[in-house]
Amino acid sequence: MGRVKSLADLRVGQNVAMRKVLIGLVATVTAVVVGAVGADFGAAIYAEYRWSRALRTVANLDFDPWVGIIGFPFITQAMDHHYGEMEIRASGVDHPVVGKASLEATLHDVDLSDASWLIRPDAAMPVAKVESRVIVDSTHLGRFIGIPDLLVEAPTGETNDATGGTTESGISSNKGVVFTGTPESAGFDERVSVAVDLSVSGPDQTTLVMTATDVLTGAGTAEQAVPDDKTAAVLEAFSGTMPGMTLPFAITPTAQGARGSDVIIEGIAENMTITLDGFRQS
Template identity: 40%
Template structure:
């Protein structure tokens, strides 16, 4: 009985190792295809969730696949991070093994583009730009513009050094993030003197609008992963996140240059 139990344990361990190895190989093949199709500078991270993997591979249907590509060049903003969550991905196992994956049907896709403060600061001409969210208006941390670390819309705070008359001063402003079609509009609405702001400096009234304009800009239409149309924008931590989703899509891995 003891030998039987040990034998079964070894067999189960072998199956697990084989399953994870097959998943890793498939993730590598998909990553290479995404890099080539999207003209990326590095292989993106690809994770195929679900165990056992071999059962999904046998069916040619994968429940949950995550893709993350860092430092993706963007003509306007600089480098951005791209993420996508794909549900119901149909790819024959033979195509993965042969490295011939070209078209991928997907039941549902959620795509995100994340902009870091450094790159956004370069775009705005404010090199030391910092991004944060004001604290929630409610004491329970669930209301207002969102508690610390929570996604927030319309309540983002920018802090950076800009010209105020003849001086260079660090100021904080509250801004709205607005999607107009595929354009992202950053609109500074007022100065901010809360915990994250510069409380010890006030801008003279005649100069206020000019300073607010330094933090106001429109980013031209942005395509999310695999051509998904943006539907939402918010701040999470220190990043600005633009996201959207789509159903029943066909992803052409040979034509990603204009879509990733």
């Protein structure tokens, strides 16, 4: 019995030793992986910072825009001189027509052969697809059309956030966007909701046209009827044209709609060559 017990003790000792080896090996591998991920993350942050600073300079912005390089690992993309996807966002940019507007661009399959992963500001970059957006919030839009308490919402029944809508970026359709506010210029001092159709016009498709078509009542509206003799004036108060809505990189608009309480004009183009100074057009 003593001999059997000794063999059992030996096996236990071997198991303990093996566990220690495995634990040490796992800890080493984990440290290597964590270090590699940390290095990749750090390199991505530095590249995004360099892009942001370059964009601020060439686009004459008063602040560093947000730049995100999508995808992991980053270092592999940098070594290949190719980014799969990039996001650029600049909120509250000075605009000569509406006061402030926000600019966004999503770049797909960015060729960095000329630009390098740390970006040369004047470098030409072939891009497989560009999604470009100019965004006007309800506050600045309301000031422009003379309705300071304006609220913008998606057409009744549509999802109105970044996960829904009729485009990939969550923009609603352009027909029946809900505008709610007090149209004092029409001699009407109650908050009212109207359906507004959005479109673009002009030689370069850079003028946003807002055409109010109907007064809305019911759930999700101001629930305020308008007398027949005031209807035309109320609809006119919510209508108007907004020039100067040139998209980043001068993309031609392909969609207009609402997202949150913003009006967004979006354009999508394929197989373009861009430079960073084209991000801000006004």
